Amino acid sequence: MVSRPHGGRLVRRTVSDNTRERIVGEQHEYPAVTIDRGTAIDLENIAHGVYSPLDGFLTGEDYESVLDHMRLSDDTPWTIPVLLDADEPGFVEGDAILLFHAGTPVARMHVEDIYRYDKRHLALKVFGTDDPEHPGVMKVHSMNDYLVGGEIELLNEIPNEFGRYTLRPVETRVLFRERGWDTVVAFQTRNVPHTGHEYVQKAALTFVDGLFINPVLGKKKPGDYRDEVIIKAYEVLFEHYYPKDAATLATVRYEMRYAGPREAIHHAIMRKNFGCTHFIVGRDHAGVGDYYGPYDAWKIFDEFPDLGITPMFIREAFYCRKCAGMVNAKICPHGGEHHEKISGTRLRRMITGGIQPPEHLMRPEVFEVISSFEKPFVE
Known part of the structure; x- marks a missing residue:
């Protein structure tokens, strides 16, 4: 028998066509955050259950638990923090925001947590080094100063030539x-x-x-x-x-x-x-x-x-x-x-x-x- 999904459930964070049209039609009412291609791909992997049991980007509690114990706060094994970084945000916990890639709204996010983090600590924990020549460390040090955690709803996927x-x-x-x-x-x-x-x-x-x-x-x-x-x-x-x-x-x-x-x-x-x-x-x-x-x-x-x-x-x-x-x-x-x-x-x-x-x-x-x-x- 094929394996059970990690954490016991296969996550699906997609929306109906009607919901998508409504949210996109109201996009100017939401605070907006622009994300890079890698984050957009993480979004899709969350939404389609590749990253089950994650429903969204890590909150502070899960982030610290993954770094220190390689487990989510509920003790589910998890080793790589899946993160959304942002400039000093113009929104607060409890808000819904839209995430944009290449000018297209790709997801709505329900903000549960906004927190600062230590980039060097993140790099050392995940990669075992803070050497800026390491490509992962280099990426960490290019990130913004805040992390935003919360559930996501996928609205649009980025183009996939290998669909x-x-x-x-x-x-x-x-x-x-x-x-x-x-x-x-x-x-x-x-x-x-x-x-x-x-x-x-x-x-x-x-x-x-x-x-x-x-x-x-x-x-x-x-x-x-x-x-x-x-x-x-x-x-x-x-x-x-x-x-x-x-x-x-x-x-x-x-x-x-x-x-x-x-x-x-x-x-x-x-x-x-x-x-x-x-x-x-x-x-x-x-x-x-x-x-x-x-x-x-x-x-x-x-x-x-x-x-x-x-x-x-x-x-x-x-x-x-x-x-x-x-x-x-x-x-x-x-x-x-x-x-x-x-x-x-x-x-x-x-x-x-x-x-x-x-x-x-x-x-x-x-x-x-x-x-x-x-x-x-x-x-």
Whole structure:
């Protein structure tokens, strides 16, 4: 049976067409706050239950509890604070406000709490560092000085060019039931697939009924693969190498925090809400640079025996010339001189130079897809 939503209920914070038209028609009567794209995406994830049990942005009580205990104030596991920051507000607690993105009202918010916060404390708790070179820390220090907590109602979604690949938790749960999948393992990715990814995914699939490949679409670092390249690469991989009755592909919009261990828990919670029972946790999951140890994201799951989704720790794959296949350190008896590790940096360098990677590192069909794009990487 697919997993229960985190916190016991799948949140839906959308409104009817009539309510939307009425609120938008009265928009000039509400105080307005402009939000960035990442916050607008967080809004959608709240409204469609990806962040269940959150009904809105964190109030001060929940904010402090998440920072200090990695749990909401009701003791539900939660590791990443989902926040709305604002300039000195022209509204008070109890007001309803409208949130705008790119000139469009995207949500109405019922203000429950307005509070100040310490940016350095936030960065240290969530990222384990206050180094301004860390992309998450950099984002925190660019935030406004006030946080606003309260429930939201989604009015409009921001444009989604990959809408046909987007499934909400209510939809994936139906899909999994229709396919008869009682156990489902999720794999999050922000890269095109190489044979190491394929090995890990299929190794996990041997233990469950279904595999849910869930690429993250959204803001990425320079050098990352573009969203459309990732999708097309997985399409061709699914066409030729995946069992159609045991694997499915759907995207989620999400702005990476690069918070390492804490974000690994957050990613697991998101897939639990999609209905997954298992989650593949990668080496240095959600990491960046050298801020986290390679297996810190595995260790943190020991602190959450009540998480409600089973982490799967599958060791990093490499190609062994003696074994003549993809293996990992647990199953391969041969020395390092026989091993060829898969380096994302090396693969990018080869692709940029127009060199096709060896077939044991990347499927030829995947390379052909990448090569069909004039600019496959974020600049």
